[in-house]
Amino acid sequence: xANKITAWDRVTMARDLxxxxxxxxxxxxxxxxxxxxxxxxxxxDKSIVCGLAxxxxxxxxxIAEQKGRNTKENIERNFGMPNPESYRKALRFMKQAEKFKRxxxxxxxxxxxxxxxxxxxxxxxxxxxxxxxxxxxxxVPIIVFVIGExxxxxxxxxxxxxxxxxxxxxxxxxxxxxxxxxILWKDGSRAKEAAEIMKLTAKDLYDFNVIDxxxxxxxxxxxxxxxxxxxxxxxxxxxxxxxxxxIKEEELVELxxxxxxxxxxxxxL
Amino acid sequence: xxxxxxxxxxxxxxxKKTNIDIPIGKWVKCTKCKEIIYxxxxxxxxxxxxxxxxxxxxxxxxxxxxITDEGTYKKFDLNIETTNPLNIEEYPxxxxxxxxxxxxxxxxxxxxxxxxxxxxxxxxxxxxFLMGSMGVVVGEKITYAIEQAIKLKLPIxxxxxxxxxxxxxxIMSLMQMAKTSAAIAKLNKEGLLYISVLTDPTYGGVTASxxxxxxxxxxxxxxxxxxxxxxxIEQTIKQELPxxxxxxxxxxxxxxxxxxxxxxxxxxxxxxxxxxxKKKGSE
Numbered sequence: 135x136a137n138k139i140t141a142w143d144r145v146t147m148a149r150d151l152x153x154x155x156x157x158x159x160x161x162x163x164x165x166x167x168x169x170x171x172x173x174x175x176x177x178x179d180k181s182i183v184c185g186l187a188x189x190x191x192x193x194x195x196x197i198a199e200q201k202g203r204n205t206k207e208n209i210e211r212n213f214g215m216p217n218p219e220s221y222r223k224a225l226r227f228m229k230q231a232e233k234f235k236r237x238x239x240x241x242x243x244x245x246x247x248x249x250x251x252x253x254x255x256x257x258x259x260x261x262x263x264x265x266x267x268x269x270x271x272x273x274v275p276i277i278v279f280v281i282g283e284x285x286x287x288x289x290x291x292x293x294x295x296x297x298x299x300x301x302x303x304x305x306x307x308x309x310x311x312x313x314x315x316x317i318l319w320k321d322g323s324r325a326k327e328a329a330e331i332m333k334l335t336a337k338d339l340y341d342f343n344v345i346d347x348x349x350x351x352x353x354x355x356x357x358x359x360x361x362x363x364x365x366x367x368x369x370x371x372x373x374x375x376x377x378x379x380x381i382k383e384e385e386l387v388e389l390x391x392x393x394x395x396x397x398x399x400x401x402x403l
Numbered sequence: 404x405x406x407x408x409x410x411x412x413x414x415x416x417x418x419k420k421t422n423i424d425i426p427i428g429k430w431v432k433c434t435k436c437k438e439i440i441y442x443x444x445x446x447x448x449x450x451x452x453x454x455x456x457x458x459x460x461x462x463x464x465x466x467x468x469x470i471t472d473e474g475t476y477k478k479f480d481l482n483i484e485t486t487n488p489l490n491i492e493e494y495p496x497x498x499x500x501x502x503x504x505x506x507x508x509x510x511x512x513x514x515x516x517x518x519x520x521x522x523x524x525x526x527x528x529x530x531x532f533l534m535g536s537m538g539v540v541v542g543e544k545i546t547y548a549i550e551q552a553i554k555l556k557l558p559i560x561x562x563x564x565x566x567x568x569x570x571x572x573x574i575m576s577l578m579q580m581a582k583t584s585a586a587i588a589k590l591n592k593e594g595l596l597y598i599s600v601l602t603d604p605t606y607g608g609v610t611a612s613x614x615x616x617x618x619x620x621x622x623x624x625x626x627x628x629x630x631x632x633x634x635x636i637e638q639t640i641k642q643e644l645p646x647x648x649x650x651x652x653x654x655x656x657x658x659x660x661x662x663x664x665x666x667x668x669x670x671x672x673x674x675x676x677x678x679x680x681k682k683k684g685s686e
Contacts, residue, residue, distance in 0.1 A: 247611075249631030249639045254649060257659050259610030259630035263584055267616055270585030271592075287568075287580060287611040287630075294581050308568055308577045308608075313635075318570045331489055332573050342488070344574055394585050395546065397578035398539030403482040 542579025567607020
């Protein structure tokens with residue numbers, strides 16, 4: 135049955151406007167959540183939500199890419215496409231998590247980092263690069279949930295974690311299928327075809343060892359049973375927190391380094 | 404990962420307009436001033452247009468000649484090839500054709516060399532190879548080079564030129580961004596110098612990883628550098644981009660590179676930086 139769902143179907147489901155957003159899950163999973171704002175440099179960019187949450191007496195730092203749930207919200211959230219200020223805000227909270235020795239939970243859901251004039255002027259590339267570098271050395275556990283679209287460096291910038299989980303109908307890719315088709319075949323309209331070869335589904339990424347776990351969704355998508363999916367994410371948070379907090383700091387960092395170091399096979403001639 | 408339409412600066416080898424009896428391939432047209440230039444003049448002028456000073460792109464071998472002391476470059480023994488993770492039928496054929504055309508195994512070379520007598524680890528990318536895009540092999544070579552710099556306690560210099568992450572290897576290309584950036588973090592812990600040199604064009608996943616993480620970031624004049632490609636930005640914001648947008652000069656003004664260095668001065672400038680980073684009293 136699951137075999138009949140094409141990669142493009144998953145793309146459509148991952149982008150469904152009714153699909154739960156990060157804040158929907160956060161409300162359902164945690165006992166308490168306080169959103170905190172700003173990158174301390176220039177702005178509070180709202181495509182990434184940061185804050186503190188508690189679950190079973192453990193405090194977590196939350197970093198979440200947030201799409202709008204309607205047009206008004208989408209404008210506020212810039213359609214979930216972060217500017218550099220969002221990545222710098224995320225980094226501020228990651229460093230804070232390290233200071234207070236609490237685990238980090240990130241929720242990935244973006245079409246990609248925002249391609250705009252100001253974003254370039256303020257160093258979009260630098261902001262993403264710095265997060266990749268800094269995340270690789272953070273001395274606290276990082277648990278990543280790809281809940282919708284995980285597209286390009288804009289997704290990866292909050293996804294260098296110890297335990298990476300994907301929802302069954304989420305996608306994770308180098309670029310949107312439209313962008314991929316446009317670069318490879320000079321024809322963005324071949325997105326559907328691109329999706330089928332890109333290996334962007336949870337199953338593909340699990341087989342590639344890019345992710346560690348898949349959380350199943352109800353038929354038709356996560357929106358059909360938000361409570362159940364939230365409950366499953368919560369379980370995953372609790373289990374992996376328990377496991378990861380037992381590992382010594384230096385070992386945790388070394389394991390994370392190896393995890394990404396080993397990504398990508400090649401043939402030795 | 405985004406740049407597909409950065410204008411090709413080096414034109415195809417034929418020049419239809421010329422009516423002088425000179426073999427095809429000996430002339431190129433400068434994309435900036437449109438002047439027809441004798442290829443040999445371009446070559447002897449460091450691939451810079453003798454008419455307007457425009458910088459043409461450079462083959463790895465030419466760059467090595469320019470930057471390293473003669474005969475000192477030793478390539479790392481790392482002969483690897485892509486597994487074609489997305490099983491794209493044309494990809495291995497394309498790679499084979501490119502290897503023959505460019506006389507390079509991949510879009511980057513990595514090894515050790517001397518610069519005015521100073522030992523360094525050096526990586527140089529090449530735009531002639533799928534626009535210098537980063538797939539697993541490029542990511543692995545860069546990471547390996549950074550790890551060798553740590554092992555050998557040497558400074559590392561990376562010359563970037565890239566359209567970004569390589570589409571043909573999908574998500575595995577994306578992961579090379581994390582891999583290379585994590586290696587730079589390790590290098591930093593060891594207190595070693597990393598000089599990133601950006602050349603035309605540097606975009607996408609390369610800008611958003613190791614290229615932006617140098618202790619010192621240099622660029623050649625007028626190089627185009629950014630995260631998103633100009634066409635993607637124009638399509639998103641539905642307006643034309645301002646003059647000079649995403650040039651090295653633009654980045655310098657916005658605080659994202661340390662200095663623009665001319666091609667003719669690059670070797671001596673790198674040498675100066677390396678010497679200035681040597682620990683005092685260590686000798």
